[in-house]
Amino acid sequence: MVPLGCFDTTKQTFQLAPVAQPASGAFFTTFNSAVGAQYGIPTPSKVGAKVNRVNDRLLVGGATANSGDFPATTKDWYEQLEAGTTHPIGFRTSWAQTASISTNGGIGILGAARTSDINLPTFQLAMGGLFATNNDNTTNQQLATAMYAVAFRQPGAGIGTYTGTVGAEIDIANLGNSVQLLPSNVDSPAGHTTALKLNSGAVVPGATTASAALTIGNNGAKFLTGIVMAQTAIAGLTYDGSGNVTGGGASAMRMSVFQTLEWFNTQAGSPSSTITSEVLTPANGQSIRFRDAGTFIGDATGNIPSLLIPYIGGTQTAAGVVQAGQASTPTSFAASPLGGSNADVALRSAGTGKLVLGNASSDYVTVTSAGASTNRVTIGSNGTPAAASMTKTAALGTVIQGATGTISDLNILSAAGGSVLAVPAGTTTVVFSGAIQLPNVTVATLPTCNTAAKGTLVSLTDFNGTAQWNGPIAGGNAGGTQVLLAFCTGSAWTQH
Secondary structure, X not given: OOOOEEEEOOOOEEEEOOOOOOOOOOOOOOOOHHHHHHOOOOOHHHOOOOOOOOOOOEEEEHHHHOOOOOOOOOOOHHHHHHOOOOOOOOOOHHHOOEEEEOOOXXXXXXXXXXXXXXXXXXXXXXXXXXXOOOOOOOOOOOOOOOOOOOOOOOOOOOOOOOOOOOOOOOOOOOOOOOOOOOOOOOOOOOOOOOOOOOOOOOOOOOOOOOOOOOOOOOOOOOOOOOOOOOOOOOOOEEEOOOOOEEEOOOOOOOOOOOOEEEEOOOOOOOOOEEEXXXXXXXXXXXXXXXXXXXEEEEEOOOOOEEEEEEOOOOOOOOOOOOEEEOOOOEOOOOOOXXXXXXXXXXXXXXXXXXXXXXXXXXXXXXXXXOOOOOEEEEEEEOOEEEEEEEEEEOOOEEEEEEOOOOOEEEEEXXXXXXXXXXXXXXXXXOEEOOOOOOOEEOHHHOOXXXXXXXXXXXXXXXXXXXXXXXXXXXXXXOOOOEEEEEEEOOOOEEEO
């Protein structure tokens, strides 16, 4: 009989002796050999493994320096390192069922598997390692973690080029073709390659919704940055090392429609801010892009902006402009709440600043109504959005109209602030608060008196002859020095 090992009375541990015997590495199982032959499985004489069992704790490599008692009277270097932390006492070699510590600075433990070694007829997973936990203690509540990795960096270490300290690195080498994944098919595309996959449920019947797929926390210290994507990590962009970028369309993150980014400012309650896409038709896709020229809100390609907010740099003196529509085809700027038919658009200046409406060359604005015969500008006060309006109609032309009020329907004020012209509430009377100055004309420059000019009153400055109330004005009356009023009756000018 080959001795399995010897008992170390000093460390109170059993040391395994090297075992030199051939091993099949196959699964220990029995089945009908005729059925197995159909799947290319070896005959029963070659099936089965030599199963070695160690029904005790196992310390390997540098871990053998540990006394193995708890708490350890003799510690290996890792347990000495852990002793200086506030980790739970379970973070120790002396608490481990199996502990392997490298003695050459290399790999402490290695697990590897390949699919070509699978000879079973059913679907299997080739896994380099499997870690599992079961939180089933209902008496003393505990925290269960299937896998925990911790990396320490000591002062002055890991500061050389391409050196550093990493808590966990997952790398994937795809030697085949590249396959795109979409939120709707993260599992189904044949040949897909994923460096890290986070699933919920573990295909366990009755599993309920988990709290989160990924959390970034503070376990006694903070991160400078939450997530960092390397410049060259995502396909679609090329960097020349001087800050110049070529290409485009690098997809850093993909989400399904109606999935929302949320911000919270309290530990509970509703989010304070959200961003959600509810676009169901790809042709109606939208995007927000920040460019040197400003912020573009437009179609999914970012080439057709519907709203442009230009960037105003610290040394730039030009005024900022919000542009709606494309530069070549301006469109209307509209505001309307979802599901509503009425909405206000408010433009307010700060402090004593003025609000100026105009185009690129002048400080005025033209208001048009597409497809309608009436173009209107409505003027009002806060809470009274229709106190007055300026309207252009096909029948009356340009009309300034006041709305019914308790003081007056319409007021025209002087520069000093006093009323010059007013229409009292509920009347059609025009009240002038100052002198009325009529246009000065001569007999020769009197406009044509016809039905359209009926009721016109002007100041005539060169009347020659004997003035007569309601008397006629003819060409022979020119060249004088008398000043009188000329009134158009609809057919002739008369003296007044």
